[in-house]
Amino acid sequence: MHSKPDRSIEAGRRERLRIRSRDFSGPTAGLAPGNVQSNLVILPQALAHDFLRFAQANSKPCPVLAVSEPGDPRLPMLGEDLDIRTDLPRYRVWRRGELVEEPPDISHVWRDDLVSFALGCSFSFEHALLEDGIELRHMTCGSNVPMYRTNIPCRPAGPFAGPLVVSMRPLKPGDAIRAIQITSRFPSVHGAPVHIGLPAAIGIADLARPDYGDAVPIGADELPVFWACGVTPQAVIAQVRPEFCITHAPGSMLITDLVNSKLASL
Amino acid sequence: MHSKPDRSIEAGRRERLRIRSRDFSGPTAGLAPGNVQSNLVILPQALAHDFLRFAQANSKPCPVLAVSEPGDPRLPMLGEDLDIRTDLPRYRVWRRGELVEEPPDISHVWRDDLVSFALGCSFSFEHALLEDGIELRHMTCGSNVPMYRTNIPCRPAGPFAGPLVVSMRPLKPGDAIRAIQITSRFPSVHGAPVHIGLPAAIGIADLARPDYGDAVPIGADELPVFWACGVTPQAVIAQVRPEFCITHAPGSMLITDLVNSKLASL
Numbered sequence: 001m002h003s004k005p006d007r008s009i010e011a012g013r014r015e016r017l018r019i020r021s022r023d024f025s026g027p028t029a030g031l032a033p034g035n036v037q038s039n040l041v042i043l044p045q046a047l048a049h050d051f052l053r054f055a056q057a058n059s060k061p062c063p064v065l066a067v068s069e070p071g072d073p074r075l076p077m078l079g080e081d082l083d084i085r086t087d088l089p090r091y092r093v094w095r096r097g098e099l100v101e102e103p104p105d106i107s108h109v110w111r112d113d114l115v116s117f118a119l120g121c122s123f124s125f126e127h128a129l130l131e132d133g134i135e136l137r138h139m140t141c142g143s144n145v146p147m148y149r150t151n152i153p154c155r156p157a158g159p160f161a162g163p164l165v166v167s168m169r170p171l172k173p174g175d176a177i178r179a180i181q182i183t184s185r186f187p188s189v190h191g192a193p194v195h196i197g198l199p200a201a202i203g204i205a206d207l208a209r210p211d212y213g214d215a216v217p218i219g220a221d222e223l224p225v226f227w228a229c230g231v232t233p234q235a236v237i238a239q240v241r242p243e244f245c246i247t248h249a250p251g252s253m254l255i256t257d258l259v260n261s262k263l264a265s266l
Numbered sequence: 267m268h269s270k271p272d273r274s275i276e277a278g279r280r281e282r283l284r285i286r287s288r289d290f291s292g293p294t295a296g297l298a299p300g301n302v303q304s305n306l307v308i309l310p311q312a313l314a315h316d317f318l319r320f321a322q323a324n325s326k327p328c329p330v331l332a333v334s335e336p337g338d339p340r341l342p343m344l345g346e347d348l349d350i351r352t353d354l355p356r357y358r359v360w361r362r363g364e365l366v367e368e369p370p371d372i373s374h375v376w377r378d379d380l381v382s383f384a385l386g387c388s389f390s391f392e393h394a395l396l397e398d399g400i401e402l403r404h405m406t407c408g409s410n411v412p413m414y415r416t417n418i419p420c421r422p423a424g425p426f427a428g429p430l431v432v433s434m435r436p437l438k439p440g441d442a443i444r445a446i447q448i449t450s451r452f453p454s455v456h457g458a459p460v461h462i463g464l465p466a467a468i469g470i471a472d473l474a475r476p477d478y479g480d481a482v483p484i485g486a487d488e489l490p491v492f493w494a495c496g497v498t499p500q501a502v503i504a505q506v507r508p509e510f511c512i513t514h515a516p517g518s519m520l521i522t523d524l525v526n527s528k529l530a531s532l
Contacts, residue, residue, distance in 0.1 A: 173462045180446045181458060192447060196439045197463045197489045223463045266532055 011035055012257045013079060019255070020086045025104060027251035028089060033127055036189070036260055037253035038065050038078070038118040039230045040088060041237065042106075042246035045070045048115035050158030054236070055117065057155040061164055061232035063120035063188045065256070071112040078256035084116045090249035097241030102249055109246070120189035121230055121253055122167060124260045128182050134175050137216040144251075145169065146210035147229050151203025152194070154232065162236040166194060166226040168207065170218040176225050183227065185264040195226040202226065277301055278523045279345060285521070286352045291370060293517035294355060299393055302455070302526055303519035304331050304344070304384040305496045306354060307503065308372075308512035311336045314381035316424025320502070321383065323421040327430055327498035329386035329454045331522070337378040344522035350382045356515035363507030368515055375512070386455035387496055387519055388433060390526045394448050400441050403482040410517075411435065412476035413495050417469025418460070420498065428502040432460060432492040434473065436484040442491050449493065451530040461492040468492065 012035035018024045028037055043051055048070070055062035066077045073084045085107045093101040093109055101109075122145070126136055138145040145167045152164040171179055176196060184192040195202050207224055208215045212231055218224060237245055248254065278301035284290045294303055309317055314336070321328035332343045339351045351373045359367040359375055367375075388411070392402055404411040411433045418430040437445055442462060450458040461468050473490060474481045478497055484490060503511055514520065 173464055173467065174460070177446055177459055177462060180443055181450050184447050184450075193443055194440070196443060198439055198487060201439065201487050221464065221467050 012255050013081065015255050016079060016082065016087045019089050020083065022104065025089045028253045028255055029123065029251060032255055034259055034261070036065070036256045036258035036263060037121050037123045038256060039121050039233070040084070040091075040246070040248040040254050041117040041119065041233060042084070042114050043117070043242060044111070044244055045113040045115055047159075047242050050160055051117065054154070054157035054160035055119070055233065057157055058164075058232070059187075060191060060194060060228035061154065061230065063190060065118040065120050065188060065258070068116040070115050073110065073116070075116060075118060078118055078254070078258060080257070082256070084254070085110055088248050088252050088254055090252040092247045092249050094237075094242070094245040094247070096243055097238055106246055111244070114246070118254060118256070119230055119233060120263075122190055122227065123253065124189040124263055125183045125186045125227075127260050128186065128264075129179055132178065132182055134171065134179055137170050138214065141214070141216050143216065144213035146207070146215055147212035147231050148199075148204045148226075149211045149235070154236065159240045160236050162232070162239050164194070165212070165229045165232040165235055166202070167213070167229040168210070168224050168226050170216065170222040171225050172219075172222055176223050179225060185266050187265055188263050190228050190230070193225050193227050197223045199224055199226075278521050279347065281521050282345060282348065282353045285355050286349065288370065291355045294519045294521055295389065295517060298521055300525055300527070302331070302522045302524035302529060303387050303389045304522060305387050305499070306350070306357075306512070306514040306520050307383040307385065307499060308350070308380050309383070309508060310377070310510055311379040311381055313425075313508050316426055317383065319423035320420070320426035321385070321499065323423055324430075324498070325453075326457060326460060326494035327420065327496065329456060331384040331386050331454060331524070334382040336381050339376065339382070341382060341384060344384055344520070344524060346523070348522070350520070351376055354514050354518050354520055356518040358513045358515050360503075360508070360511040360513070362509055363504055372512055377510070380512070384520060384522070385496055385499060386529075388456055388493065389519070390455040390529055391449045391452045391493075393526050394452065394530075395445055398444065398448055400437065400445055403436050404480065407480070407482050409482065410479035412473070412481055413478035413497050414465075414470045414492075415477045415501070420502065425506045426502050428498070428505050430460070431478070431495045431498040431501055432468070433479070433495040434476070434490050434492050436482065436488040437491050438485075438488055442489050445491060451532050453531055454529050456494050456496070459491050459493050463489045465490055465492075
């Protein structure tokens, strides 16, 4: 019915319902492009406080958009009708750090002690960059954004500790300055870059070999620009190996009712 | 009486009166550090409209803070009592592009057709950077900021045309990102940088050989960051060789009643 992406405020809820009814099972990039999509981490209550402390202390890679009541599958701040058990196209279920299942619904593994964390995602600031006319190389290439482990440690909290992971977008210097201005307005979705121009200074030896995602070409007239990345908490959780954990599957994000522009601080 | 710099709002007027009475004749850097200092260009009315069009079209290098009535030596927007003929420590008088005099007072060459332009100066944003704890290399070195002619043409207006001149400050990547955020708040004093990291891309062959000011050392862990510079209009005027022109002498700025923080757009 819609040949163009649906940019109305209701688009988020509509796409979420389509996913809930199993009408859609693909990656969520490009769906309801004006709406905030989020990373998902679900942990037992026994670990929830330490994880929230970790996110609070490392808000650039782990910007918290919403936290559920224990055992409650709703996140009404992000959507009145939202049910975290059914509203993502695909999940990953982890036991002691091992991936055991990638189901399209987690009702069968739901527990009364689970706490859901919705964490901001770079889709929101990428939307703002694209609207400003800035080219994003991984999109031009049709690949995943390249991501790298850095030598910058996160501030630990309880068992949660590990290095900051960054995503990289090559930009011409003028676009890099503009991208810093634009993303500074979005502190709840990673905010301004954490580094620019000198990858070795943050422990990245070879831009052609990302730790996650795909390498992208960088022009001689471009600088690599690095943002704190939502893969950071996933890498940290993989290291902690909690007895039970659920996350979104890569690219299968939670689509919320929030509008991207509402996240802008200015 | 004051051993520390005077940061009160009245400091600007007090220092200006001290200069007017010839109690002070040195460079103005560091005087009334909370107050806006400005570049000065005085042109005959016949050229004033074209110069103002040039400044409007090139507002990053030529941010206009105030323009006088023709023949009127006052600029009440910048200070009720301000007299442009006496309130700078030193001036430069130009005839057909030749420097003919460097007097401490221009009353003897004043004409009824002269129009004064006060143009924003990097002192204001440097003040904001220093307050944020960012080191400015040329200050550490006790030298002038290095400035370079670029291959970026200004937009011409009437006879006024020429290349953009930039100032350069070497910064660690994190400080560079922060400096972009801070200076973006000050559009009326050059605003955000125009370039970062790749000097050859804007026609700068050798950072060690600035066209104006002094070279400064750049660390291997630093990027050169380039701001549009108030020397641009001076270089353009030198090229136009107007029959008559007065400017401030380098480092001898107009101290205004405006407070730096009031220039911040956010």
